[in-house]
Amino acid sequence: MPDSGAYIILGALLFAVGMVGFLARRNLIVMFLSTEIMLQGVLLNLVGFDRMYPSVDGQVFGLFVLVIAAVEAGLGLGLVVLLFRRKGTLDSEVWATMQG
Amino acid sequence: MEIQGAETLGVLILALPALGAILAGALGPRVLKGASHWPVILGVGGAAVVAMVLLSRTIAVGPDALSHPVIYEWFAAKQGSWFNVELWLDPLTAVMMAMVTFVATFVVVYSKEYMRHHDHPERGYERFFAFLGMFVCAMGILVLGGNFLLLYLGWEAVGLCSYLLIGFYYEKPSAAGAAMKAFLVNRIGDFGFGLGIFLIYLTFGRLDYHTVFAAIDAANHHNADAIMGLLHIASPVEALGRIELIHSRLPAIALLLLCGAVGKSAQFPLYVWLPDAMEGPSPVSALIHAATMVTAGVYMMVRCGLIFTASDTVMTIVAVIGAGTSLFAATIALVQTDMKRILAYSTISQLGYMFLGVGVFAAGSAVFHLFTHAFFKALLFLGAGSVMHAMGGVIDVRRFGGLRRIMPWTFGTMLIGSLALAGFPLFSGFFSKDEIIHHAFVRNPVLGIIGLVTAALTAFYTFRMMFLAFWGQERVPEGVHAHESGKWILVPLCVLALGAAFAGYVGVHAESGGFLGFIQPDDNPADPHTPWHSFLVKVTEPFNVEHGGEVAAAGAHETAQTHGGETAHEVETGHGGEAAHGGVLAAIMHHWMMYLSGLIAIGGIYIAYLFYVRRPWIPQLIRSSLPEAYQVLWNKYYVDEGYDKAVVRPLRGAGVACFRIDEFFIDGLIWVITAVPRLVGAIARTFQQGALQGYGLTMAAGLGLIVLLSLWW
Numbered sequence: 068m069p070d071s072g073a074y075i076i077l078g079a080l081l082f083a084v085g086m087v088g089f090l091a092r093r094n095l096i097v098m099f100l101s102t103e104i105m106l107q108g109v110l111l112n113l114v115g116f117d118r119m120y121p122s123v124d125g126q127v128f129g130l131f132v133l134v135i136a137a138v139e140a141g142l143g144l145g146l147v148v149l150l151f152r153r154k155g156t157l158d159s160e161v162w163a164t165m166q167g
Numbered sequence: 168m169e170i171q172g173a174e175t176l177g178v179l180i181l182a183l184p185a186l187g188a189i190l191a192g193a194l195g196p197r198v199l200k201g202a203s204h205w206p207v208i209l210g211v212g213g214a215a216v217v218a219m220v221l222l223s224r225t226i227a228v229g230p231d232a233l234s235h236p237v238i239y240e241w242f243a244a245k246q247g248s249w250f251n252v253e254l255w256l257d258p259l260t261a262v263m264m265a266m267v268t269f270v271a272t273f274v275v276v277y278s279k280e281y282m283r284h285h286d287h288p289e290r291g292y293e294r295f296f297a298f299l300g301m302f303v304c305a306m307g308i309l310v311l312g313g314n315f316l317l318l319y320l321g322w323e324a325v326g327l328c329s330y331l332l333i334g335f336y337y338e339k340p341s342a343a344g345a346a347m348k349a350f351l352v353n354r355i356g357d358f359g360f361g362l363g364i365f366l367i368y369l370t371f372g373r374l375d376y377h378t379v380f381a382a383i384d385a386a387n388h389h390n391a392d393a394i395m396g397l398l399h400i401a402s403p404v405e406a407l408g409r410i411e412l413i414h415s416r417l418p419a420i421a422l423l424l425l426c427g428a429v430g431k432s433a434q435f436p437l438y439v440w441l442p443d444a445m446e447g448p449s450p451v452s453a454l455i456h457a458a459t460m461v462t463a464g465v466y467m468m469v470r471c472g473l474i475f476t477a478s479d480t481v482m483t484i485v486a487v488i489g490a491g492t493s494l495f496a497a498t499i500a501l502v503q504t505d506m507k508r509i510l511a512y513s514t515i516s517q518l519g520y521m522f523l524g525v526g527v528f529a530a531g532s533a534v535f536h537l538f539t540h541a542f543f544k545a546l547l548f549l550g551a552g553s554v555m556h557a558m559g560g561v562i563d564v565r566r567f568g569g570l571r572r573i574m575p576w577t578f579g580t581m582l583i584g585s586l587a588l589a590g591f592p593l594f595s596g597f598f599s600k601d602e603i604i605h606h607a608f609v610r611n612p613v614l615g616i617i618g619l620v621t622a623a624l625t626a627f628y629t630f631r632m633m634f635l636a637f638w639g640q641e642r643v644p645e646g647v648h649a650h651e652s653g654k655w656i657l658v659p660l661c662v663l664a665l666g667a668a669f670a671g672y673v674g675v676h677a678e679s680g681g682f683l684g685f686i687q688p689d690d691n692p693a694d695p696h697t698p699w700h701s702f703l704v705k706v707t708e709p710f711n712v713e714h715g716g717e718v719a720a721a722g723a724h725e726t727a728q729t730h731g732g733e734t735a736h737e738v739e740t741g742h743g744g745e746a747a748h749g750g751v752l753a754a755i756m757h758h759w760m761m762y763l764s765g766l767i768a769i770g771g772i773y774i775a776y777l778f779y780v781r782r783p784w785i786p787q788l789i790r791s792s793l794p795e796a797y798q799v800l801w802n803k804y805y806v807d808e809g810y811d812k813a814v815v816r817p818l819r820g821a822g823v824a825c826f827r828i829d830e831f832f833i834d835g836l837i838w839v840i841t842a843v844p845r846l847v848g849a850i851a852r853t854f855q856q857g858a859l860q861g862y863g864l865t866m867a868a869g870l871g872l873i874v875l876l877s878l879w880w
Binding site: 086089090091093098159160162163164165166 | 855856857858859860863864867
């Protein structure tokens with residue numbers, strides 16, 4: 068039975084990895100992957116806090132978020148495919164059209 | 168008394184030209200092309216046939232003929248009262264409609280050849296015929312309409328057609344400008360006309376002729392019961408109040424309606440649009456700006472006789488405007504060299520005669536002159552068009568001459584038209600013009616003398632034009648192969664020439680006392696002898712009340728109220744009194760007048776002959792000895808320049824000022840107001856870098872900030 072603090076630390080690490088990946092990489096799929104990793108980090112946090120304060124609410128909530136995440140992943144990948152078809156590249160730089 | 172089948176005939180007269188116009192407009196560009204004249208010729212010609220049937224049936228019924236059928240209920244005005252689409256058919260309608268459709272038919276036929284060059288239709292050929300058909304329909308609405316609303320509708324619709332046809336050659340800036348000028352000047356008059364109709368509605372609560380005229384008649388006889396019935400008033404006290412109101416408002420209504428008439432019939436000071444309107448094709452000038460539309464003002468004043476005769480002041484204003492305009496325009500015509508402009512000023516002058524006729528209570532004579540004028544002026548314009556066609560578009564009489572032998576038919580028919588216009592004895596213009604001058608003399612010698620002077624000027628300038636164009640050495644503009652026009656042009660000219668020569672004979676005595684009786688005018692409008700005046704006696708009845716001041720009016724009033732044996736007696740004594748009063752003088756004056764005006768016409772023609780054929784140095788001498796007078800006339804009294812300075816420039820200045828205010832003040836204010844959101848936007852915009860990583864970094868930094876802050880506290 069590891070200390071629940073370990074869950075929190077692992078969740079924080081996962082979030083940090085995802086964030087760095089999102090900020091550092093230009094490839095849309097990798098960036099998308101990074102957001103998923105961040106999401107998993109947050110989920111792990113939920114589960115960890117659930118262990119800290121005995122209840123199952125956090126785990127149930129985690130399951131729901133997983134389902135939503137799966138759906139959202141399908142949608143997100145679909146969007147990435149569409150973006151790729153538009154410009155023929157996965158480089159996120161080409162979509163910098165909103166610059167004010 | 169009802170006219171048999173009046174409703175059907177009226178609707179047919181309106182529908183046939185409209186149908187022709189629609190066909191020409193819809194099928195012309197793709198299907199009919201060079202044959203686009205056929206639907207309009209058939210439509211307008213059909214309307215002319217129907218109008219003749221209407222006229223003959225009206226004649227069969229007699230002067231009392233009157234039908235006012237309701238075609239359908241148009242829209243609700245107030246509770247229980249409707250504005251209807253209704254017709255008004257009486258002798259005046261029948262005569263006007265017959266004249267309009269007759270002239271229009273031949274103008275349309277004429278246009279078939281005129282609007283082609285070397286048998287090739289001009290650009291916009293079908294458009295031209297569609298507009299002509301539309302015009303005839305609009306004029307029909309104006310004349311046949313049974314209430315002031317339809318009168319106004321027709322009034323505006325003919326104005327629109329006039330605008331479209333003046334600007335037919337819209338690529339030409341002068342034509343586009345002339346069309347705009349005609350429309351805007353008419354707008355000034357029509358503004359008053361519209362206000363007059365509003366005032367009629369406010370006074371009577373109705374706009375149909377039947378109710379309005381019956382109510383005025385009842386008010387004139389102080390018949391409160393009739394007023395209560397007609398205008399749906401409950402209490403007799405209120406009805407008496409309404410009678411007072413009607414009496415007090417009629418002069419104002421008449422003046423406002425007069426505004427419209429002055430604009431539409433091109434009288435001083437709103438005449439300036441008509442000479443410019445000659446930019447349109449010649450058939451348009453002949454039909455719209457000589458024979459029909461411009462006479463709408465005269466028609467309206469005669470139709471509304473009860474309104475106009477209510478005030479002597481208004482009638483005097485009408486007479487003075489008419490006399491003044493006729494003299495004024497005639498003097499301008501003396502020196503013009505553009506054939507169509509000479510005729511345009513002549514039209515203004517002749518319309519002045521008609522106004523004078525209405526103003527001196529001789530409405531029958533005014534409409535008589537309207538009728539004869541339609542024939543000879545349409546003929547002259549069509550003739551001028553024929554000359555223009557042959558001269559390759561040149562219409563300046565200084566640039567050609569001696570066309571007598573080249574264009575014998577055009578020359579012959581125009582000569583008849585000119586004789587009629589000049590008032591040469593036994594031609595149509597002689598009879599009608601003479602009547603007006605006679606009545607003017609009876610009313611006020613000054614007006615009569617103005618009429619006579621104008622008659623002399625008319626004879627002179629008409630024949631100046633004829634001599635310059637058709638006499639002298641044969642001369643045509645360079646590079647033009649002059650030729651006589653074809654039969655499509657010549658047949659209408661010949662038909663109208665017959666009208667110009669003989670139309671006047673409807674106004675001569677039926678049972679004549681020798682030659683003098685034959686041509687002397689009807690001296691007592693209440694008791695006419697000629698076919699024309701007996702036919703229109705009912706229509707012109709309102710104009711009879713006045714003759715001889717208030718006493719006679721009271722007498723007529725009494726006569727109208729007594730029925731039976733006494734009436735004849737009173738009429739007789741009235742006659743006797745008048746004869747004793749000035750009968751001998753009047754009788755002598757009649758005959759002198761007739762000789763005098765005949766002599767004046769012949770004299771004018773002779774002087775023109777002397778000046779422009781025999782001794783051409785005389786006009787040169789006059790011109791060089793009176794250069795200022797010549798310049799004033801040549802520049803048309805600088806009226807256009809005056810309007811430019813007094814009206815156009817200040818208006819344009821005001822427009823520019825408004826534009827500047829809009830540009831600097833309003834737009835500036837809006838700039839200041841919008842500056843706030845723009846500033847906020849400019850700042851907020853910088854947050855948008857566009858790059859995904861940028862957004863991510865911002866979010867991460869924000870997150871970090873929140874974490875730090877939460878640790879801090």
